[in-house]
Amino acid sequence: MDVSHLDHILDRLPDTSENVYGKGTLTSVMSGYIAAADEVRVPYRVAKDSRDRRYVQLLRRDGSHMADIEPVLLPGCSVATRAICNNKISTATILQQKGVRTPFTSVYTAEDIDRALGEAFRHAPQVVIKARALTLGRGVFLNVTRDNFREHFTACLNAQKKTRQPDVLVQEMLPGFEMRVTVVEGAVDNVLVRIPAYVVGNGRSTISALIDAKNLKRSKCAFFGKKLIARDHNLRSYMQAYSLEFSQVPEQGERVLLSSISNVSYGGETAIVTDLVSDEIKDIALRAVAAVPGLRTAGVDVMAENFNSYSPVVIELNSFPHANLSIYPYFGSGTNPFTRFLRAVYAEDALLRGVIDEIAPDDQHFLTNYQKFYALKDRLELEMVAR
Known part of the structure; x- marks a missing residue:
């Protein structure tokens, strides 16, 4: 950028x-879901897991258990699906197979620095170096050139000193700026631009x-x-x-x-720009989520050169998005993906149990969203087989 x-x-x-x-x-994701449950008036309990972390038990009207919102796992998202999203190479492979554009990405160990230097600049004059074991921007180095590659590669390893086997992810540096598209149960909730x-x-x-x-x-x-x-x-x-x-x-x-x-x-800094960006930016995010087996809700990080881009690129998927950013943008009004998520999963649960009368009229559209999203998943699968 x-x-x-x-x-x-x-x-x-x-x-x-x-x-x-x-x-x-609300500064934590779990607090966001608890507040959302209160807002949409769904029954729930707050419990603690074996590591003393809070999680939310979602209940039905009759008090029976429906699903859990665990510290890093949403209802409908399996451990295997989360593992795909956490592994950048697995994510890139699946997205490319399903026709979703991603940057060149490779992972190296400390012993691979010479090989990494030899391979890194085949696709672009600059690369991004990321600490594979860290989050929230820690261990990330942008605009890395051939001249300072070794310095940043080593700094990335040092940032992971507490990790048993530190890996370094090297990714093609794309022109443009980053946006987070939050997809909630098969539909785009918002597009958030991230400003350095x-x-x-x-x-x-x-x-x-x-x-x-x-x-x-x-x-x-x-x-x-x-x-x-x-x-x-x-x-x-x-x-x-x-x-x-x-x-x-x-x-x-x-x-x-x-x-x-x-x-x-x-x-x-951040701002909601859903109404400013092209349909292509929203579409590629939706296709990225649909491409991953079992994934319905995710934060999709997209790079584009402008809001009207016809060729955005997906750089990352987060299966447990920190949607607080959407509620509290730096500029302008926010939106609440937590409430949308709860309304959607309760509507689907009512449909699956055959109690349509429990679905509020304003929530009927979630069922249409699910239908369209599952059809997209099937279409991407068929297109992959046909290639």
Whole structure:
């Protein structure tokens, strides 16, 4: 991502007023589901597993058990399905077999650094290096070139010191910016654009001072307050690559991109852009979820060069999406995938039990969504066999 992409995003957002969330903000996924269950008034119990982690037992009207929302596993998603999504190579293989475009991806061990260097740049002049065992943007290095490949490869291994067998995932660096498409039970709920850390100049303050000012403002928000712009290795590497100095004074209104990592944990910002993006972006996300056996709900990370892209690329699938980001975007209004999920699974359960009268009129459309989604799964399977 570069400044032209940053301009493309910010110039098209209908609302760039920064949200400030106060007390009562839901910061965990499980809290989101509990609050959603209260909102849609479905019966449930909160229990704890053998590791003392909370999970939600969903109940039917008669008190019988329907399903569990486990710490990292949703109803309808098997352990095998989750394992596919957690394995980037397995995910890429299945998506490619089903005709969903993905970047070149390969996994290496510490002993493979020479082979990795030899293979990494066959598809693109820059690559992404990711710590396979870590999440939330940890151990991720973007814009890696042949010159600094060994440095970042080693840093990625060091970030996984507590891992028994650290692996390094090397992925083709794609042009554009990242969006998270949240698919809920076979239908697109929302598209969230992820914006890496940046500052806007005022003609007086240095980049360092602008970072401090932005962090101070951000710290007053309950959801983003601990997710500040950090002057870490990634930020410094990005600034060095683009000849940026903390002492520089950007001009009035000048936007200065500080990183390529769009995770909010590193000072990134978000906005719901569902109505701004092309149908192709939504369609490829839906096809990606349909491609994976047993998957119905997921966060799909997509790269595109603009909101109108006709050729987006899927870079990752998350079978237990952190949908809190959709509720609390940095800019503009949010949406609640948790309530949509509960309404959908309860509607399907009622259908399967033959008690259609339990399905509220406003929830009938979920059954149509399921029907279309299962038909898509079947079509992708037939297309794969026909290739």
